[in-house]
Amino acid sequence: MKQRLACLVLLSGLAGTAAPTQAIGPQRGARPAPEVPPVSMTCPMHPDVVDSTPGSCPICKMSLVPVRLESVWTCPVHAVVAQEHAGVCPIDRRDLIQVTMAVTFTCAGHPEINQIQPGTCPDGKATIKTRTLRPHGNHNPQYGGQFFMAPDNTHHLEGALPRARLFRLYLYDDYARPLPADRMNAVQARVVTRETFDPATRATTEIAAFRLRRAGRGYLEARIDTAALPAQVTAKVRFKSDAPEYRFDFTFTELSRRPAPASMSSAAPGRAPAAASASVPGGTPRPPAAATSAAAVPAPAPTAGPTSSPTAPPPAADPGLAPAAIPDSVPEILVQLQRRHQEIGDLVERGIFSAVWVPAFQARDLAIALEARLGELPAAAREAGEPAIKRLVRTAWLLDAFGDIGNRQQIVDAYAIFGAAVDEVVSAFQ
Amino acid sequence: MKPAVFAALVILTLALAGGRPEAHKPITSPYTYNEDVFPILRDRCGRCHAAGGVAPMSLMTARDAVPWGESIRTELIAGHMPPWNVDTAPGRFKNMPALTARELNVVLTWVTGGNPVGSLEHAPPPVALATASVLGTPDLELPLPEVTLPADTPERTQELSLPTAAWRSRSIRAVDLVPGTPAVVRSATIFIKPAAAADPGRRAMAPEHVLAVWVPGDDPVALDAAAFLLPAEAEIAVRIHYKKTWEYERTAMTDRSTVRVYFAAGAAPELRALTLSFIAPDPGAGSAGSPPVQRLTFSRVIDEDLRALAVYPGGGLANLDVDLHAIRPDGSRVDLIRFRPQPDWARRYWFDRPIPLPRGSRLEAVATVEEALLPPGAAPARRSGGSALELTLNVID
Numbered sequence: 001m002k003q004r005l006a007c008l009v010l011l012s013g014l015a016g017t018a019a020p021t022q023a024i025g026p027q028r029g030a031r032p033a034p035e036v037p038p039v040s041m042t043c044p045m046h047p048d049v050v051d052s053t054p055g056s057c058p059i060c061k062m063s064l065v066p067v068r069l070e071s072v073w074t075c076p077v078h079a080v081v082a083q084e085h086a087g088v089c090p091i092d093r094r095d096l097i098q099v100t101m102a103v104t105f106t107c108a109g110h111p112e113i114n115q116i117q118p119g120t121c122p123d124g125k126a127t128i129k130t131r132t133l134r135p136h137g138n139h140n141p142q143y144g145g146q147f148f149m150a151p152d153n154t155h156h157l158e159g160a161l162p163r164a165r166l167f168r169l170y171l172y173d174d175y176a177r178p179l180p181a182d183r184m185n186a187v188q189a190r191v192v193t194r195e196t197f198d199p200a201t202r203a204t205t206e207i208a209a210f211r212l213r214r215a216g217r218g219y220l221e222a223r224i225d226t227a228a229l230p231a232q233v234t235a236k237v238r239f240k241s242d243a244p245e246y247r248f249d250f251t252f253t254e255l256s257r258r259p260a261p262a263s264m265s266s267a268a269p270g271r272a273p274a275a276a277s278a279s280v281p282g283g284t285p286r287p288p289a290a291a292t293s294a295a296a297v298p299a300p301a302p303t304a305g306p307t308s309s310p311t312a313p314p315p316a317a318d319p320g321l322a323p324a325a326i327p328d329s330v331p332e333i334l335v336q337l338q339r340r341h342q343e344i345g346d347l348v349e350r351g352i353f354s355a356v357w358v359p360a361f362q363a364r365d366l367a368i369a370l371e372a373r374l375g376e377l378p379a380a381a382r383e384a385g386e387p388a389i390k391r392l393v394r395t396a397w398l399l400d401a402f403g404d405i406g407n408r409q410q411i412v413d414a415y416a417i418f419g420a421a422v423d424e425v426v427s428a429f430q
Numbered sequence: 431m432k433p434a435v436f437a438a439l440v441i442l443t444l445a446l447a448g449g450r451p452e453a454h455k456p457i458t459s460p461y462t463y464n465e466d467v468f469p470i471l472r473d474r475c476g477r478c479h480a481a482g483g484v485a486p487m488s489l490m491t492a493r494d495a496v497p498w499g500e501s502i503r504t505e506l507i508a509g510h511m512p513p514w515n516v517d518t519a520p521g522r523f524k525n526m527p528a529l530t531a532r533e534l535n536v537v538l539t540w541v542t543g544g545n546p547v548g549s550l551e552h553a554p555p556p557v558a559l560a561t562a563s564v565l566g567t568p569d570l571e572l573p574l575p576e577v578t579l580p581a582d583t584p585e586r587t588q589e590l591s592l593p594t595a596a597w598r599s600r601s602i603r604a605v606d607l608v609p610g611t612p613a614v615v616r617s618a619t620i621f622i623k624p625a626a627a628a629d630p631g632r633r634a635m636a637p638e639h640v641l642a643v644w645v646p647g648d649d650p651v652a653l654d655a656a657a658f659l660l661p662a663e664a665e666i667a668v669r670i671h672y673k674k675t676w677e678y679e680r681t682a683m684t685d686r687s688t689v690r691v692y693f694a695a696g697a698a699p700e701l702r703a704l705t706l707s708f709i710a711p712d713p714g715a716g717s718a719g720s721p722p723v724q725r726l727t728f729s730r731v732i733d734e735d736l737r738a739l740a741v742y743p744g745g746g747l748a749n750l751d752v753d754l755h756a757i758r759p760d761g762s763r764v765d766l767i768r769f770r771p772q773p774d775w776a777r778r779y780w781f782d783r784p785i786p787l788p789r790g791s792r793l794e795a796v797a798t799v800e801e802a803l804l805p806p807g808a809a810p811a812r813r814s815g816g817s818a819l820e821l822t823l824n825v826i827d
Contacts, residue, residue, distance in 0.1 A: 090676045111493075364535060371531045383519035387768075391517065393531040397507045397538050 037068040068103040082131045101131040144256035148406035160256035167191045168221040178218030186240040193226045249408035251351020326369045337366045341422045357400035364396035385428030392421035459540045462548025463492035467540045470533045477647030480557045484646040486675035490557040492547040499541035513775040517768040524780040564649045568690035578684045585673045592666040601657035601694035605641040606650035610686040616673040618644040623665040638701040643778040651780045656826040657698040704823040728795040737784035740824040743771040750797040759790035
């Protein structure tokens with residue numbers, strides 16, 4: 001989602017404002033680094049763009065800026081820990097994961113000093129090395145497929161159907177760069193085209209599965225038995241032998257075609273080529289990450305009621321970032337809420353998981369508007385509505401998170417809780 | 431590229447990106463720490479997430495909170511924090527630390543939207559851990575023996591006896607714990623020792639043996655319509671769960687906590703405990719190879735008029751979804767509590783007002799194992815085995 005966010009920032013003219021660092025401070029007990037990582041060039045708006053030489057961003061044309069990147073080990077959840085070797089998180093005892101962080105140098109008592117060159121502080125002491133979290137950048141498909149992030153928050157992958165009966169799985173690192181060969185070799189993966197799921201036991205039985213093998217740089221592929229479209233296939237991936245197996249549910253409504261490069265005259269700054277080259281009937285740009293099936297992605301439903309949105313986004317901004325106009329009357333809010341609920345259900349049904357966050361966040365905003373109206377209700381209805389609104393907001397965020405990682409069952413489960421909360425909210429206010 | 435051109439490019443791009451290109455994260459959150467997030471974190475999280483508190487990190491300044499953004503996100507979306515764990519309307523209970531939906535959204539928007547700090551003029555004042563009692567001056571203050579956790583001991587449960595001479599045969603409206611070293615005191619139970627309390631004949635409707643279920647950040651609740659009655663020969667103990675956070679993992683830590691006792695002014699009905707033991711299904715019921723069906727139920731008709739004052743879970747219910755309600759003789763349903771107890775966060779939930787349960791009401795409870803819906807990165811909850819699969823409902827006549 002960060003990609004989409006970056007786009008709005010640029011468009012709203014905030015690009016020049018200082019972003020706060022996610023500086024994680026001098027490392028506890030860290031020895032002075034024997035060497036400083038080399039300078040790379042990256043885009044201020046697209047951290048996934050990394051080059052060894054200065055130039056401009058291929059996505060938004062901004063000039064690249066220098067950065068020092070270092071591969072370190074950190075806790076899966078607690079990014080405050082960073083060390084140079086694999087190990088166990090001292091906070092929650094989970095295995096450390098390898099991430100890339102930016103290295104800068106600062107001085108004690110001088111947080112304004114934050115530079116990429118080591119040096120000497122005003123008090124004469126050497127600068128202190130700090131590491132900074134880097135956001136996930138590009139969550140856009142590169143080959144016209146469907147893009148997900150792995151639950152380990154590190155790996156990314158893209159499933160594609162370049163030809164009938166051929167499934168490809170592109171594997172990326174945390175910068176959406178092709179996975180290096182040594183890490184590719186450690187991956188065990190298969191693609192499942194048919195399976196059964198028993199809701200009572202929550203057990204899955206595979207009926208047809210095909211081993212994914214390395215076929216080219218950065219991808220695995222397998223011949224599969226499914227030719228008809230739309231095709232639903234599931235990739236089951238273990239990134240190394242001792243890692244958990246993750247599942248990713250892909251839906252293809254058409255064969256995947258690598259999109260043409262974006263033309264800067266028509267593409268919005270910050271939009272990925274994959275997204276910029278596609279359009280949706282009605283002319284509304286679609287979320288960049290949902291590039292699987294251009295014609296299948298709905299434009300967000302027009303908001304009924306007063307369209308009192310004085311801060312309408314610039315024409316090419318992601319529609320999902322536009323705050324949904326909130327109708328004045330409770331019945332109209334409820335109608336809107338149910339419409340979002342249906343939209344999410346439709347997206348889930350069609351496997352367009354990465355677009356789920358748009359109606360989910362609009363429903364969230366509608367629910368928060370209703371929370372302010374709880375005082376108008378009788379006590380019993382308020383007692384029922386209050387926790388349901390909170391559950392709705394929480395599951396809207398959960399749907400956003402699950403939409404990124406593409407596990408159908410998790411999304412379906414979250415959607416069930418979300419739907420029950422919507423029903424409870426509606427009945428409390430009716 | 432020539433060095434001069436490169437230098438010019440660096441200067442230009444540094445200016446464009448506000449001088450911190452390497453730390454860029456797009457700011458999309460309209461909420462800032464100083465203006466919007468701090469008041470929420472202070473009021474909802476500051477009892478633990480302040481310097482010296484039991485939580486492993488303070489969240490009371492932007493500098494403290496920003497590195498934990500991703501953890502805050504996963505904990506909030508998973509519903510783990512704040513550890514209130516109740517899905518019933520918050521207004522039903524006293525001392526509710528839960529976030530409203532709007533507050534939840536403000537914090538989540540901030541942690542995912544670039545963590546803007548906001549105006550430095552609005553930088554929040556330092557937050558100190560609260561130690562004053564909301565109940566005023568206690569009638570008794572009983573210092574406990576000192577307990578030291580050696581450097582190599584990360585966790586320990588210690589049972590300590592309390593001197594009781596001064597409070598025998600008294601009516602008590604509240605008992606509270608004040609940790610000496612809040613950073614290591616994780617939870618405590620203050621109770622009448624079983625030897626003195628043994629009363630097998632009245633097991634199902636015994637006097638309340640648990641005087642206090644203490645967790646960090648919880649204010650004591652003083653009884654007004656009831657009291658704890660202490661038998662003359664009572665032996666009273668406090669069981670404290672000590673646990674070091676990673677910050678103190680290899681440091682010896684010493685605690686000397688204090689128990690505060692508040693006497694009731696006059697006579698009041700004795701607080702009783704109604705133990706609701708769940709019935710687990712026959713483990714052989716599931717077909718071979720399938721996971722066991724994990725649904726526990728409880729049902730019981732009460733044979734006298736009662737008023738429910740509070741409820742608390744046994745340890746075995748951790749991570750189960752529990753729904754306790756009553757069907758009154760007229761057929762009306764009263765939802766008492768829907769919650770998901772977490773290990774380490776077993777607390778007593780005091781109803782804001784006593785809930786009348788007329789004679790003939792049927793208490794029903796269902797506990798189900800719901801596969802935790804966890805956001806990416808969140809640690810899965812684990813069942814804690816071996817403890818009682820029961821709920822205790824505190825009632826008075």
